[in-house]
Amino acid sequence: RKEVEQDPGPFNVPEGATVAFNCTYSNSASQSFFWYRQDCRKEPKLLMSVYSSGNEDGRFTAQLNRASQYISLLIRDSKLSDSATYLCVASTSGTYKYIFGTGTRLKVLA
Amino acid sequence: DAGITQSPRHKVTETGTPVTLRCHQTENHRYMYWYRQDPGHGLRLIHYSYGVKDTDKGEVSDGYSVSRSKTEDFLLTLESATSSQTSVYFCAIRGLDGETQYFGPGTRLLVL
Numbered sequence: 031r032k033e034v035e036q037d038p039g040p041f042n043v044p045e046g047a048t049v050a051f052n053c054t055y056s057n058s059a060s061q062s063f064f065w066y067r068q069d070c071r072k073e074p075k076l077l078m079s080v081y082s083s084g085n086e087d088g089r090f091t092a093q094l095n096r097a098s099q100y101i102s103l104l105i106r107d108s109k110l111s112d113s114a115t116y117l118c119v120a121s122t123s124g125t126y127k128y129i130f131g132t133g134t135r136l137k138v139l140a
Numbered sequence: 141d142a143g144i145t146q147s148p149r150h151k152v153t154e155t156g157t158p159v160t161l162r163c164h165q166t167e168n169h170r171y172m173y174w175y176r177q178d179p180g181h182g183l184r185l186i187h188y189s190y191g192v193k194d195t196d197k198g199e200v201s202d203g204y205s206v207s208r209s210k211t212e213d214f215l216l217t218l219e220s221a222t223s224s225q226t227s228v229y230f231c232a233i234r235g236l237d238g239e240t241q242y243f244g245p246g247t248r249l250l251v252l
Contacts, residue, residue, distance in 0.1 A: 073245050076242065079239065121239065126171060127185060128173075130175075130183040
């Protein structure tokens with residue numbers, strides 16, 4: 031079993047739709063979580079960190095559920111420019127290592 | 141922009157030849173990482189460094205070595221390239237918040 035798992039998709043949604051991705055992690059010692067966005071043939075770029083209390087940045091909302099060991103990303107009012115692959119990342123304190131999911135591909139359709 | 145550059149950006153080489161990839165950062169970050177990204181596997185850690193001359197192995201370190209003789213440069217060497225090392229290689233640094241990683245633009249390596 032992979033330490034961080036994501037549904038690879040693709041999720042095909044119309045413009046303006048709300049879409050949610052989940053990511054599960056198996057290491058209960060994981061402390062820090064992130065969502066990255068990766069465009070085709072580009073490097074991953076930080077979208078947002080995920081805090082225990084949940085956090086929002088414009089149309090994007092991230093949630094952490096430690097009891098069930100998953101994090102989620104909600105995108106409201108999808109734009110064509112949101113089309114990308116979204117990577118879930120978990121980090122364990124003290125190890126300086128980061129475990130990446132394989133990514134969820136999102137296509138926003140006109 | 142965390143001031144990370146990678147060179148070369150693209151390389152084609154033959155099996156059995158040595159290859160060195162360079163990661164350069166301009167902001168004095170202590171932690172640097174080398175990853176490879178392949179379809180179906182996501183990003184996998186090859187090696188990382190926590191200071192000058194301080195390095196450690198990641199999950200896919202076989203066939204790779206690294207060196208960090210100064211803070212700004214982290215070199216990844218394939219001693220004898222194999223076709224299985226065809227991949228996209230990303231360098232990353234750990235940011236000042238002590239948590240977030242920032243990536244370089246990547247190097248596309250093709251081993252024939």
